[in-house]
Amino acid sequence: MRHADACLQVTGLEVQRGDRWLFTDLDLAIESGELLHVRGPNGCGKTTLLRALCGLLLPQAGEILWNGESIRRLGEEFTRDVIYLGHLNGIKHELTGIENLRVSATLDGDRVDDDAIWDALEQIGLAGFEDLPTMVLSQGQKKRVALARLLLTGAKLWVLDEPFVALDVKAVARLESLIVGQVERGGIVILTTHQEVALTSGTIRTLDLGQAGQVRGR
Amino acid sequence: MRHADACLQVTGLEVQRGDRWLFTDLDLAIESGELLHVRGPNGCGKTTLLRALCGLLLPQAGEILWNGESIRRLGEEFTRDVIYLGHLNGIKHELTGIENLRVSATLDGDRVDDDAIWDALEQIGLAGFEDLPTMVLSQGQKKRVALARLLLTGAKLWVLDEPFVALDVKAVARLESLIVGQVERGGIVILTTHQEVALTSGTIRTLDLGQAGQVRGR
Amino acid sequence: MKFHWLHFSSPATFYGLAGRMIPWFFALALVTGVVALYWGFFQTPDQLGGSNPQKEYYRIIFVHVGSAWMSMWLYLVLAAWSAFGLVFNTRLSYMMAVSVAPTGALFTALALFTGSFWGKPSWGTWWDWDPRLTSELILFFLYIGYIALHSAIDDARRADRASALIAIVGLVCVPIIFWSINCPDPNQCAALHQRSSMGSIDGNILFAMLALTFSFWMYAFATSFMRVRSIILEREAGTTWVNEQLELEAKR
Amino acid sequence: MFSTFLCILRRDITLAMRRRTDILTTLFFFVIVASLFPLGVGSEKEVLRFLGPGVVWVAALLASMLALERLFASDFADGTLEQMLLTPQPLSVLVLGKICAHWLLTGLPLVLIAPLIGLQYGLEGTQLLVMVMALLVGTPVLSLVGSIGAALTLGLRGGGILLSLLVLPLYIPVLVYGSGAVTVSAIDLADVQPFMALLGAFLILALAFSPLATAAALRISVE
Amino acid sequence: MFSTFLCILRRDITLAMRRRTDILTTLFFFVIVASLFPLGVGSEKEVLRFLGPGVVWVAALLASMLALERLFASDFADGTLEQMLLTPQPLSVLVLGKICAHWLLTGLPLVLIAPLIGLQYGLEGTQLLVMVMALLVGTPVLSLVGSIGAALTLGLRGGGILLSLLVLPLYIPVLVYGSGAVTVSAIDLADVQPFMALLGAFLILALAFSPLATAAALRISVE
Amino acid sequence: MMEFLSQGGYAFYVWSCYGLGIVLITVEITALRRRQRTIVAQLGRLKRMREAEVSHEG
Ligand code: HEM
Ligand SMILES: Nc1ncnc2c1ncn2[C@@H]1O[C@H](COP(=O)(O)OP(=O)(O)OP(=O)(O)O)[C@@H](O)[C@H]1O
Ligand SMILES: Nc1ncnc2c1ncn2[C@@H]1O[C@H](COP(=O)(O)OP(=O)(O)OP(=O)(O)O)[C@@H](O)[C@H]1O
Ligand SMILES: [Mg+2]
Numbered sequence A, B: 001m002r003h004a005d006a007c008l009q010v011t012g013l014e015v016q017r018g019d020r021w022l023f024t025d026l027d028l029a030i031e032s033g034e035l036l037h038v039r040g041p042n043g044c045g046k047t048t049l050l051r052a053l054c055g056l057l058l059p060q061a062g063e064i065l066w067n068g069e070s071i072r073r074l075g076e077e078f079t080r081d082v083i084y085l086g087h088l089n090g091i092k093h094e095l096t097g098i099e100n101l102r103v104s105a106t107l108d109g110d111r112v113d114d115d116a117i118w119d120a121l122e123q124i125g126l127a128g129f130e131d132l133p134t135m136v137l138s139q140g141q142k143k144r145v146a147l148a149r150l151l152l153t154g155a156k157l158w159v160l161d162e163p164f165v166a167l168d169v170k171a172v173a174r175l176e177s178l179i180v181g182q183v184e185r186g187g188i189v190i191l192t193t194h195q196e197v198a199l200t201s202g203t204i205r206t207l208d209l210g211q212a213g214q215v216r217g218r
Numbered sequence C: 001m002k003f004h005w006l007h008f009s010s011p012a013t014f015y016g017l018a019g020r021m022i023p024w025f026f027a028l029a030l031v032t033g034v035v036a037l038y039w040g041f042f043q044t045p046d047q048l049g050g051s052n053p054q055k056e057y058y059r060i061i062f063v064h065v066g067s068a069w070m071s072m073w074l075y076l077v078l079a080a081w082s083a084f085g086l087v088f089n090t091r092l093s094y095m096m097a098v099s100v101a102p103t104g105a106l107f108t109a110l111a112l113f114t115g116s117f118w119g120k121p122s123w124g125t126w127w128d129w130d131p132r133l134t135s136e137l138i139l140f141f142l143y144i145g146y147i148a149l150h151s152a153i154d155d156a157r158r159a160d161r162a163s164a165l166i167a168i169v170g171l172v173c174v175p176i177i178f179w180s181i182n183c184p185d186p187n188q189c190a191a192l193h194q195r196s197s198m199g200s201i202d203g204n205i206l207f208a209m210l211a212l213t214f215s216f217w218m219y220a221f222a223t224s225f226m227r228v229r230s231i232i233l234e235r236e237a238g239t240t241w242v243n244e245q246l247e248l249e250a251k252r
Numbered sequence D, E: 001m002f003s004t005f006l007c008i009l010r011r012d013i014t015l016a017m018r019r020r021t022d023i024l025t026t027l028f029f030f031v032i033v034a035s036l037f038p039l040g041v042g043s044e045k046e047v048l049r050f051l052g053p054g055v056v057w058v059a060a061l062l063a064s065m066l067a068l069e070r071l072f073a074s075d076f077a078d079g080t081l082e083q084m085l086l087t088p089q090p091l092s093v094l095v096l097g098k099i100c101a102h103w104l105l106t107g108l109p110l111v112l113i114a115p116l117i118g119l120q121y122g123l124e125g126t127q128l129l130v131m132v133m134a135l136l137v138g139t140p141v142l143s144l145v146g147s148i149g150a151a152l153t154l155g156l157r158g159g160g161i162l163l164s165l166l167v168l169p170l171y172i173p174v175l176v177y178g179s180g181a182v183t184v185s186a187i188d189l190a191d192v193q194p195f196m197a198l199l200g201a202f203l204i205l206a207l208a209f210s211p212l213a214t215a216a217a218l219r220i221s222v223e
Numbered sequence F: 001m002m003e004f005l006s007q008g009g010y011a012f013y014v015w016s017c018y019g020l021g022i023v024l025i026t027v028e029i030t031a032l033r034r035r036q037r038t039i040v041a042q043l044g045r046l047k048r049m050r051e052a053e054v055s056h057e058g
């Protein structure tokens, strides 16, 4: 199933944290079938940018448009299309993997049944751990539970903040193939990672954010 | 300055988490100038092993000996020799980098002056950020503050749990050279990471922990 | 007209404007304050008769009533600026709200203090859980809550918006709170309004009271403008206009 | 929309059941605070009967405020809260679901145990009944109003006590009419009605406005 | 060893100064809780004067208990606590430093503001003095004893109950003798002495044992 | 004069109130002036530092 065409446009984005401007006059346009790799040294504002793009953070100036409309105005129509995985896993430690995914699927408005969820967890390499409270899982296993959402969602825009962290080699490969799949289906992926990304189809665009600590005047 | 010779011995270590035995009958001996790379897929017990080796976790069975004496018995004489950096950074978000390092140096019993601390932060690539509360630093910058302790400590045994996570390329290189230095000085390094480790001198030993979920009988 | 309005809502313009107005407000406050005190101490009777005779200590009334009125008025102002900020997202309105709060808290504290220093000679007790006193105490808590929340948040924008929200929630609740204290038993609310022990108030006393209140009001303008200027500088550090302003001030 | 509400409700109740002690703590706190008083002020019957309604309400206020701290804290810490902001569901519905679950888990048990405390203070028959009724209407107001404060103080160090500074003054009307109802009921049961009507009005007001305010506060805090 | 103590003390005080509102909020919590009672029970002078000592002590107890929650929690969450376990310093000294800082920041301000509350409840001259003295000796005991509970609650989920169960029997004597001292002082100042002596004895006992117990509890919790 | 100052024996109460009013007002004004002065000084220092840096590089 291919996603309908979509595009994310950013014009004149400016974000200030503390007394430093992380970026001023940032312009961007990403379309279906593209992957945006945001790069830059520690502290240059990658996480901040990603959070602004999902609407979790209100930028000081600039517009973020989804299919030509401001994401603020779109509200829930935009959040339906986006999935964000950040530094925090966003899973409840007291719930099992299954329960976590069931809740997030319901809230995301994805109609999936339990079989699909079991399946997703198995695919992501958590067979045998589905029924444990995620509290007792290791760092990488917790991350996998969070990533399993990618298998269930129909969101067009994936925003992934360092998704490869804490994963072992096999899991990294699995995630890469998921990303490739999303781009091939005509989705959009925005991610940060300190390693290289390869795609078999679609375009990779990279955005290099400046040096940390650099103070750019208005 | 070379470290005096030392060795860490592990005999018959057994750790159970939940109802799974993570490892049984684990034997190990690491000496000065050696690096132990603990590998294994997510959830195989790497973090657990490292915490047990520092004495943060009491194993179900087995002995951990430092220079031939049980680390439980040695108590503060052992903790003086060890530095542990785990998944958590162990820095206070309200304090600046300088203040954090000053406190940890005092508590570690390292006699270092403020110049040395400024220096360490500069070397680790935080020049200009020393005076900010670490709260406002990015993920990778916080990690660097924690890593700066390695520059100040005289500990013989370094236990590092995924120290490369969240670091950019430059910082990874810097940390690698620190590790090499420690091994060359005759220290011991135990680390986990999902990437390869290279040393210019000293020996690398690897410990492959079994498949996650594998239940090994007693 | 619209252009005008936007013009003054920019921190840069307002900085200069406020700077020019502060001396005038201080002058007004001083003049009316002196007149009020002169009138209050020399043109009023030494004692009051009536059902509850008051000795000289009734002269506390001028500070007391003035500060009590200002404490309530400034809370309204604070909430109004907050609402304005949340609706129009103008930075200056948040800054105004933040800069009014400490002055409001100051007047509340003054009203509480003078009230209890009046209560001791008049009622024989420093404190009584009378509705009016309790309301004033709660107003003080609301001010402190606002200030505490604002200073507990480091990120200026989040602090502004979070405390603006609590100010408005407070404003919605204030009438209910005050009414509930004034009327703890809804069965007997009709008998609520006790008659003032001062009887019909002497014209001179009223004049001095109003004059001091006006003086406090001007003072509140002056100090909140001073505070807003500092806040503007802190927030806008590094911009060109601040640099130019600094040069100007250095020359002076 | 209703399924969202139910989903959140069910989730939060499951979570609480996994760490059942949380519910018990609130209850326990309530009982302890109420029982400390006789130790502090002595145990003359007359005095205690007079104090009873006030103490029970103050204890309820404190207990529900204490529990509020946990309303959003863990969701905030593990990132599920920001995920909620990114779901295509109206945030105020999610918030209402969370508040409902919270009241069911902390407010309701408190209402149910209150008669026991009332007995300790020598309250009787109808008075106990009025107390339970008043608490039943009043404690949801506490949860609703408090949730605004909980959302605003999210992630702040010392948030718990800052929260109390923000919301305790707002709790006063509920305290006044809640304990007023109980006190009055000792004299004439008919007098209770206006008190209950007022509490009911507060509940309706709070139900209408507080989820919206809380949702706005959450958006501000998560940024 | 003393330098370790000082280092921790200074660290915790700096941390609190960065967050000055933390101190103020504990203080205002105390004031607000004390002010809620007259709203709940009515404001007859006789009753209030009688209630005064008890209310002040219960409020102090609650404020210090709530503040305790923060004693180790943030150190635990950010990993500094496990680092402390790995320093070559005796853990009980570190713990004592933390408790001292905690009392200076939350207990002492409370002692200093108590007379104002006393005035609100119509207490007078010597009674106020005795109250301050009793709080000065009693609140450190609360911090010391509470720290054991705080340490235990770190590991165990919802150890709040354990905290109350463990801490309460030890808090009650302080409450009884503390408010007893104030009540008695209204009658004859000389009667106060045994109360104060007992509070002093509690303090010495707590100083001797609680850091050790807390250190042991921390080791268990961090595992 | 003394008569005025004694306020009929209630000097303590009356003057405490006016005294506290004046104290609070002066404290507020001085605090505000100090705040403004430190900010201006701080910003000036920052600016000079930055200019020095620029001329150093260039
Ligand atoms: C909402 C805040 C307050 C307002 C608007 C206010 C206003 C007034 C006014 C207009 C009077 C003179 C007329 C009268 O006697 O009724 C007055 C008198 C008085 N006020 Fe206040 N006041 C406030 C708060 C306080 C507080 C907090 C205290 C005490 C701590 C206090 C203590 C007194 C006393 C003792 C008198 C003299 C009453 C008498 O004996 O006649 N007031 N107040
Ligand atoms: N609340 C804040 N106040 C002040 N500065 C902040 C705040 N939050 C973030 N910053 C600053 O913003 C910068 C960017 O942070 P961000 O987390 O976006 O970096 P990043 O590119 O994701 O880095 P990393 O690779 O280390 O994750 C950091 O240098 C940090 O100092
Ligand atoms: N408290 C606990 N109760 C039950 N099981 C636990 C507990 N803590 C950890 N485990 C289990 O122990 C195993 C090992 O966890 P550990 O954190 O040591 O893994 P790891 O090798 O560090 O993995 P990763 O590479 O993902 O960090 C996990 O599979 C987890 O399920
Ligand atoms: Mg980042």
Ligand SMILES: [Mg+2]
Pocket: A138, A139, A140, B046, B047, B048, B161
């Ligand atoms: Mg691990």
